[in-house]
Amino acid sequence: MQRHILRPAVGQKGVAGVKDGHGAPPIDPGIMCIHNSGTTEGEQAPMPLTIDRPTILENARLALPDGVRSGALAVQDGHIAAIGTPPAGDWTRIDLQGRLITPALIDCHTHIIHGGHRAQEFAMRLEGASYAEIARAGGGIVSTVSATRGASVDDLVAQALPRLDALIAEGVTTVEVKSGYGLDMETEIRMLRAARRLETLRPVRIRTSFLGAHAVPAEYSGRADDYLHEICLPALRAAHAEGLVDAVDGFCEGIAFDPAQIARVFDAARALELPVKLHAEQLTHTGGTALAASYGALSADHVEYATDADAQALSAAGTVAVLLPGAFYTLRERQAPPVAAFRAHGVAMALATDCNPGSSPMTSVLLAMNMGCTLFGLTPDEALAGVTRNAARALGLSDCGTLAPGLRADLAIWDVESPAELAYRIGFNPLYARVFGGAATQG
Numbered sequence: 120m121q122r123h124i125l126r127p128a129v130g131q132k133g134v135a136g137v138k139d140g141h142g143a144p145p146i147d148p149g150i151m152c153i154h155n156s157g158t159t160e161g162e163q164a165p166m167p168l169t170i171d172r173p174t175i176l177e178n179a180r181l182a183l184p185d186g187v188r189s190g191a192l193a194v195q196d197g198h199i200a201a202i203g204t205p206p207a208g209d210w211t212r213i214d215l216q217g218r219l220i221t222p223a224l225i226d227c228h229t230h231i232i233h234g235g236h237r238a239q240e241f242a243m244r245l246e247g248a249s250y251a252e253i254a255r256a257g258g259g260i261v262s263t264v265s266a267t268r269g270a271s272v273d274d275l276v277a278q279a280l281p282r283l284d285a286l287i288a289e290g291v292t293t294v295e296v297k298s299g300y301g302l303d304m305e306t307e308i309r310m311l312r313a314a315r316r317l318e319t320l321r322p323v324r325i326r327t328s329f330l331g332a333h334a335v336p337a338e339y340s341g342r343a344d345d346y347l348h349e350i351c352l353p354a355l356r357a358a359h360a361e362g363l364v365d366a367v368d369g370f371c372e373g374i375a376f377d378p379a380q381i382a383r384v385f386d387a388a389r390a391l392e393l394p395v396k397l398h399a400e401q402l403t404h405t406g407g408t409a410l411a412a413s414y415g416a417l418s419a420d421h422v423e424y425a426t427d428a429d430a431q432a433l434s435a436a437g438t439v440a441v442l443l444p445g446a447f448y449t450l451r452e453r454q455a456p457p458v459a460a461f462r463a464h465g466v467a468m469a470l471a472t473d474c475n476p477g478s479s480p481m482t483s484v485l486l487a488m489n490m491g492c493t494l495f496g497l498t499p500d501e502a503l504a505g506v507t508r509n510a511a512r513a514l515g516l517s518d519c520g521t522l523a524p525g526l527r528a529d530l531a532i533w534d535v536e537s538p539a540e541l542a543y544r545i546g547f548n549p550l551y552a553r554v555f556g557g558a559a560t561q562g
């Protein structure tokens with residue numbers, strides 16, 4: 120029997136084996152990699168620790184949906200083989216010395232592929248300009264569109280990698296990435312190709328959302344329907360034909376598209392048999408949440424202005440409410456999402472960074488958890504569910520997000536005693552090790 124003590128070490132950067140770029144990376148039987156980006160006493164121990172045999176993580180505390188339980192977690196063939204009591208037999212054993220294992224974190228709403236930044240708008244907002252005023256003045260999303268159109272796939276990937284690495288360093292193994300800063304056929308597709316490429320460069324799973332209905336580009340100003348007909352829907356079909364689209368998203372808002380326009384996009388998605396999700400009720404109430412629910416959307420995101428009736432509709436449709444406190448915080452919004460109504464109606468709540476250059480320049484899921492609690496009143500357990508199992512659901516994934524036999528061995532191992540510590544600290548990363556179910560080696 121082999122016995123290892125897992126030691127934290129300085130993070131590694133490297134390039135994993137190239138995968139096909141479509142969907143989830145393959146699970147390589149028998150190989151589990153433990154990646155760590157923490158440090159200890161300046162030690163530069165070689166990482167990741169690769170285990171090429173069935174392995175038991177023992178003397179652990181397991182964050183299960185109904186609470187924390189002490190025990191072991193067995194990993195075999197890239198999946199969780201058992202939890203609770205360690206199975207007998209000749210397994211490699213790793214003593215976790217009481218550390219907490221959670222499902223690896225999932226960032227289910229990001230715009231990490233984009234060109235440039237908008238620090239100047241940060242300054243404008245501090246002087247009193249609102250997000251909507253900046254957008255109407257030609258700033259906002261449209262200004263990022265110019266920078267993104269000028270960027271190659273290589274540029275976009277190079278700019279996104281530091282953001283992705285920040286997420287990975289917090290134990291994230293699945294990241295949703297949206298298009299929506301191209302708003303022309305070529306750039307929308309280029310963004311999605313860049314998103315897919317990330318999966319070949321890091322041990323991470325990427326889920327793409329086509330967000331052509333994010334804003335009306337300047338050349339179509341005042342002609343949103345023409346933009347949808349001439350650019351957005353053809354781009355969706357072309358991107359889908361290239362295997363680049365896992366879901367279809369839109370921005371339903373006074374400064375973007377109305378429900379009737381979003382319905383056209385959703386009809387096109389339905390014809391392609393693609394699931395939908397929607398930025399809804401972020402700044403005003405426009406009816407996007409009810410629309411999303413009527414299409415059986417995976418998620419309705421932001422939802423600050425959602426009503427009790429919207430919560431009922433989400434519940435009936437099984438649509439997840441994705442809360443994005445980074446945008447709420449950055450824009451200094453006042454109206455928090457109706458968490459009590461979501462609870463009362465049994466709506467699953469997820470939390471995500473909404474990492475984007477305008478309303479949420481944030482690359483920390485741990486901070487999203489903290490903000491979800493402090494700004495929106497989630498409990499720490501709800502925050503953890505929001506970045507694990509409910510985030511998986513918001514992406515239509517049923518093979519990750521929970522510690523359960525048969526699911527992918529996507530795990531985060533933390534130097535904390537309780538899940539509450541993950542949400543409670545601000546700006547501190549207690550990740551001890553990250554386990555990615557696939558064959559990737561270095562992060």
Ligand code: DI6
Pocket residue numbers: 259260263333370398401446473475476477478479
């Ligand atoms: N809502 C958001 O918060 C982001 N997109 C959206 O539809 C903001 C995107 C940006 O400001 O660049």
Ligand code: FE
Pocket residue numbers: 228229230398473475
């Ligand atoms: Fe967003």
